[in-house]
Amino acid sequence: MTHQLPKLPYAQDALEPHIDAVTVGIHHGKHHQTYVDNLNKLMPGTEFADATLEQIVLKAQGPIFNNAAQVWNHTFYWEGMKPNGGGEPKGELLAAIEKSFSNFAGFKEQLSKMSVTQFGSGWGWLVLKKDGVLAVVQTGNAANPMTAGDVPLLTCDVWEHAYYLKYQNRRADYVTSWWNTINWDAVAARLNAAKKK
Amino acid sequence: MNTPDMNERVTRRNLLRNLGLGVAAFTARPLNRVMAAAGEPLHQPPTEFTLPPLPYADNALEPHLDARTMEIHYGKHHQAYVNSLNAALKGHANLLSKPIEQLLKNLNDVPEKLRTPVRNFGGGHYNHVFYWNCMKANGGGEPAGDLAKAIKKKFGSVIAFKQLFSATATRHFGSGWGWLVKNRKGDLAVVSTPNQDCPLSHGQIPLLTVDVWEHAYYLHYQNRRSDFVAAWWNVVNWDAVAAEFGRQ
Numbered sequence: 001m002t003h004q005l006p007k008l009p010y011a012q013d014a015l016e017p018h019i020d021a022v023t024v025g026i027h028h029g030k031h032h033q034t035y036v037d038n039l040n041k042l043m044p045g046t047e048f049a050d051a052t053l054e055q056i057v058l059k060a061q062g063p064i065f066n067n068a069a070q071v072w073n074h075t076f077y078w079e080g081m082k083p084n085g086g087g088e089p090k091g092e093l094l095a096a097i098e099k100s101f102s103n104f105a106g107f108k109e110q111l112s113k114m115s116v117t118q119f120g121s122g123w124g125w126l127v128l129k130k131d132g133v134l135a136v137v138q139t140g141n142a143a144n145p146m147t148a149g150d151v152p153l154l155t156c157d158v159w160e161h162a163y164y165l166k167y168q169n170r171r172a173d174y175v176t177s178w179w180n181t182i183n184w185d186a187v188a189a190r191l192n193a194a195k196k197k
Numbered sequence: 198m199n200t201p202d203m204n205e206r207v208t209r210r211n212l213l214r215n216l217g218l219g220v221a222a223f224t225a226r227p228l229n230r231v232m233a234a235a236g237e238p239l240h241q242p243p244t245e246f247t248l249p250p251l252p253y254a255d256n257a258l259e260p261h262l263d264a265r266t267m268e269i270h271y272g273k274h275h276q277a278y279v280n281s282l283n284a285a286l287k288g289h290a291n292l293l294s295k296p297i298e299q300l301l302k303n304l305n306d307v308p309e310k311l312r313t314p315v316r317n318f319g320g321g322h323y324n325h326v327f328y329w330n331c332m333k334a335n336g337g338g339e340p341a342g343d344l345a346k347a348i349k350k351k352f353g354s355v356i357a358f359k360q361l362f363s364a365t366a367t368r369h370f371g372s373g374w375g376w377l378v379k380n381r382k383g384d385l386a387v388v389s390t391p392n393q394d395c396p397l398s399h400g401q402i403p404l405l406t407v408d409v410w411e412h413a414y415y416l417h418y419q420n421r422r423s424d425f426v427a428a429w430w431n432v433v434n435w436d437a438v439a440a441e442f443g444r445q
């Protein structure tokens with residue numbers, strides 16, 4: 001099957017001023033698109049030619065994994081944000097966060113730390129562990145928590161391309177601003193879906 | 198304009214040159230000892246790692262590497278590696294006084310708890326010093342002499358070497374570095390290392406490097422890493438590479 005670049009779920013400038021339109025445009029239109037294109041070039045003739053994106057992420061290695069996981073991770077990243085996002089989660093999600101991290105502020109601090117301290121390219125994540133507890137993790141390059149059996153709920157892209165035009169070396173400032181874009185309804189829906197599985 | 202800062206830079210550079218310390222001097226602790234010589238007794242062991250001066254002005258590599266990129270790359274990123282390395286090794290005078298090459302060559306001799314900071318921050322320090330010294334204003338062109346001979350012998354031609362080096366650097370996935378190294382057997386090889394890993398830690402001797410962390414090129418080239426690497430060849434300081442090759 002041919003993989004497609006999902007449409008950005010909002011306008012390129014929808015996350016301003018936290019994430020600028022030029023960054024979003026290049027990030028989605030060039031970086032994300034390139035991962036899709038590379039994946040489609042690598043697929044033919046492999047055991048993954050007819051696999052879903054998630055199956056590839058779970059089973060592949062090397063360049064096929066790298067490109068497939070980057071396609072998946074970026075789509076997940078875009079869908080975790082929205083214009084006028086941020087604020088605090090509610091209901092079951094908030095309860096789950098408070099149970100696992102003592103309180104929302106503590107969780108924010110821990111996920112920020114994971115994102116800021118990931119050395120080199122990578123991602124910070126909120127995940128649901130097998131035992132039902134929420135946790136924050138960091139992964140390098142394209143790595144995705146699903147391969148460790150965790151269910152991703154929210155991610156922050158900390159490849160330098162995600163923030164360099166606006167924030168340069170100040171990754172911590174980008175992560176602080178990123179919180180203002182979170183689509184908590186999307187995160188809550190992910191938790192819900194995971195619990196039904 | 199002759200600012201005190203510029204005078205200081207020139208003086209330090211001349212000092213190094215006069216002492217017969219080549220490119221390697223910038224990468225080594227002797228630099229700190231030289232810097233200490235300005236106001237302190239020469240024999241005092243260094244107490245922490247310091248950011249050596251950039252060997253040219255921020256805008257010297259224009260238009261290939263823009264001044265703003267150089268300024269942030271050197272003044273923020275490189276400085277941060279030096280600061281983080283000193284912070285991580287605080288209280289370990291025996292490690293802080295060693296040349297950074299020595300720590301990276303013998304990572305296993307570094308206490309386990311400090312190995313990752315030395316690998317990441319120490320590597321970040323060494324690799325950037327090495328990178329700055331691989332470049333110069335009005336660089337580029339072709340290698341000459343024994344270095345050119347060795348490159349042709351190993352890779353067939355200088356063009357073939359450049360193609361392999363560019364492809365290796367461009368295709369490296371994520372943050373990292375492209376390198377020309379001399380391996381244990383004395384053979385030239387083109388390799389890439391992730392993040393701030395240093396060839397010294399793999400028993401290889403660095404001869405030439407290009408930084409392919411996105412911060413090295415994003416302001417000017419964005420996602421077009423291959424354009425950056427193509428432009429970077431125009432600032433390569435082949436004399437410095439030849440000096441490293443000859444020294445080893």
Ligand SMILES: [Fe+2]
Nearest residue numbers: 031157159162
């Ligand atoms: Fe990204």
Ligand SMILES: [Fe+2]
Nearest residue numbers: 274408410413
């Ligand atoms: Fe760098």
